Amino acid sequence: MQEAAGDRQIELFERDEVDTALDPEAAFASWRRPGVSHLRHSHVFLARLYNLIRDRYPDLLRELLAAGCRELRFAEGLPPALRARYVPRREDDDFTILSSRRTTLELVMRRFVERRGGVRFHPGRTIRGVRLEPGPEGIARVAALRWSKAGEAAGDAQLHEQEFDVVVDASGKSTRFPAWLGEQGVRSEQQSAPAGILYFTRHYRLLEGRCEPTRGDLPGNGDLGYFKFGIFPADGGNFSVTVALPEEEVALRRAVQTTEGFDTACRACPGAARWIEADRAEPVSKVYGMGGLESRWISYRSEDGRPSVLGFFAVGDSAIRTNPLYGRGCSSGALQAHLLAEVLAEVGDPVLRAVRYAAAQEDEIRPHYRSMARQDREAIRRAARLREGGTMRGLRQRLRRSFVEDGVLVASRGSLTVLRALMRGFHMLEDPALALGDPRILLRVLSFWVRPEWARQPLRAPAAGPDRQAMFELLGLPRG
Ligand SMILES: Cc1cc2nc3c(=O)[nH]c(=O)nc-3n(C[C@H](O)[C@H](O)[C@H](O)COP(=O)(O)OP(=O)(O)OC[C@H]3O[C@@H](n4cnc5c(N)ncnc54)[C@H](O)[C@@H]3O)c2cc1C
Known part of the structure; x- marks a missing residue:
């Protein structure tokens, strides 16, 4: 968005205040981000986002790698039968994953954006509401945002107000915009489905002189139906293990959310066990848990299919939220931002902008969303069968x-x-x-x-x- 803004100024309101002068270790240890409850869960960027960064922002990729972020390449993850006869192809470079602690990814990307200019950050400022005005074709337009500074009461009389040409909601999964707009008569449609899982993550660090197990020999992830795990190599000799459990596995959940239970369960899975061997790595965090996971697609449109609001666009989780198991959220969000930037640069008419942005998301993201929703339904059924001891x-x-x-x-x-x-x-x-x-x-x-x-x-x-x-x-x- 920064690139497409030209000489327009972007004002970025962010409720959390973080110190971007810290190094990655200090950021991981000390950042408090109540606005991102999943900050210390494992994160990877799929190739869709990796390729975007590599091809359009090579300096950013260099900085991410210099900070220790990891490129996990196609060839390294091949199972033994394929590794033996592998002949590289150019296309394989397009299947690289970028993996790191999320705090490190955020830290480097934030510094990169700050340095390039064109974006003014307003940390510690929370958006509290919107003001609408009549727009073309009888459709309301977002004219201004209301916000408060850290420490200020959220009462109406206290709020500051600022006008904008275009408002982008990037406030994530807990966005309040559908409610604020809904109170003023703007219609939105939500499709949602439970992800059916709970997420647990623990971080570890390699001991001095020890290295990671070879990828490919044993898969670094596994799906037992009632228990899924994944290993996420990260920066600075760190890595994390994430376990996903069906929501209904109450006893298992209680066990896995303790550090002892988490490690015992992971040691029972060979692909995870070799990473957390006592003479290879030591745990450096508690077990972070997270529930309430769902997939959700929000569209701002009237019953007749026309846009229901103008001058307003949602990107990232505030529009499309996906099951974290697929690692697609950041790629979707970055893709949406680029689609929106293109639409804003190419189209001046506010109604057409809304139509074109909605259509671009349908073309580029809907197929992935649909396939994920289908797989989630199947995984939920499989987990229920295993719990009930039934067969297909x-x-x-x-x-x-x-x-x-x-x-x-x-x-x-x-x-x-x-x-x-x-x-x-x-x-x-x-x-x-x-x-x-x-x-x-x-x-x-x-x-x-x-x-x-x-x-x-x-x-x-x-x-x-x-x-x-x-x-x-x-x-x-x-x-x-
Ligand atoms: C457990 C878990 C693991 C995940 N793993 C992966 C992964 O491996 N790969 C991947 O691609 N995706 C993953 N995702 C998804 C990914 O994290 C999200 O898709 C991504 O963070 C969405 O980015 P966003 O900018 O839309 O929202 P967020 O990252 O949630 O950021 C929203 C921002 O808005 C701010 N904010 C919120 N409300 C206000 C307000 N009123 N005023 C001002 N500021 C506000 C918040 O402080 C925050 O900084 C995972 C998600 C979860 C839950």
């Missing part, structure tokens, strides 16, 4: 599961062509439905699916961890 009923359900586990997953570990096709969807580089819609890829997958089990077995990922009953026993929990 219908033939169609069983076939679909087998196609995924015995076809797609096995093929992704046995065929570089299939893996690359799936990566394009995973990294938000193309519609995730395209991979299996391509007859060439589908045939490759089918060729793995129809193989006898003895031929598929060597390609399967090693068991990611114990079954639910064994995990409960390890944690000393009564069978749920």
Whole structure:
């Protein structure tokens, strides 16, 4: 947005005050960000965002890497069968993940924006409401924002007011704009669905002279149905482990939110255990927990489909919130900001601006949102089945599961062509439905699916961890 603003000034209101002169260690230890409750949860940038930074902001990428942020490359994560016959392709450079503590990512990006100019930061100022005025075609326009300084009462009489040409809501998942606008008659539509999971993260640091386990030998993430885990390499010899549990796993949740329970559960999963071995790394944080996770898409439109408000645009989680498991939130937000910047630069008419921005989000982000929502529904059903000790009923359900586990997953570990096709969807580089819609890829997958089990077995990922009953026993929990 900064790049597209030209000679227009951007005023950035931010309720939290943080010291950007700190180094990454001090920022991680001391930043307080009540506005971002997920600040100390694991974060990676998918390739969609990595490529954007690499191609358009090479200086920013250099600064992120200089601060210790990590590039996790396609080749390093290959399973053994593929690594042996891997021949690099140019396209593989586009499947790189950027991984780091979120405080470090924020710190470097914030300094980068501050230095480039064109953006005036107003830390410690909280937006409290909006003033509307009549706009073209009978549609209300956001004319001004009301805000308060840190320490000031939020009562109406105390509020400051400032007028703007364009207002962008980037206030995240707890945005109040739909409510403020709704009180003044502006209609918004919300589609939402529970992510169905709770998130737990703990940070660790490598001991002096020790290094990370080789990626690829054992996957650094695993899905046991009732328990998912992921390893997130970070800057400065740090890494974090994140565990996601189905919301209904009450006893497991209580165990995992303690440091002992968290480490015991992770040690039972070989892909996580080798990272947190006592002679390799030490824990440096408590277990951070987070619930209330959902996917949500907010559109500002009237019943007849026309925009319901003008001069106002939502980017990031305030418009589109996604299940953190997919790591798509930051990529979506950055993509939206660039789409909006293009629309504002190319289109002057306020109604057309709103229409074009909504359409661009539909084209670029909806396919990923749709595929995530479908996978979430399936994961919630699978977790419920495991809890109830049931099996899959219908033939169609069983076939679909087998196609995924015995076809797609096995093929992704046995065929570089299939893996690359799936990566394009995973990294938000193309519609995730395209991979299996391509007859060439589908045939490759089918060729793995129809193989006898003895031929598929060597390609399967090693068991990611114990079954639910064994995990409960390890944690000393009564069978749920
Ligand atoms: C547990 C968890 C893990 C995640 N992991 C990943 C990941 O690995 N990769 C990924 O891409 N995404 C991940 N996400 C999603 C990602 O964090 C979000 O998509 C991203 O932070 C959204 O950015 P945003 O700028 O829209 O909102 P936020 O990052 O939430 O920022 C909103 C900002 O607005 C400020 N603010 C709020 N209200 C006001 C107000 N009234 N006045 C002034 N300022 C205000 C806040 O202080 C804050 O600075 C994760 C999310 C969660 C919950």
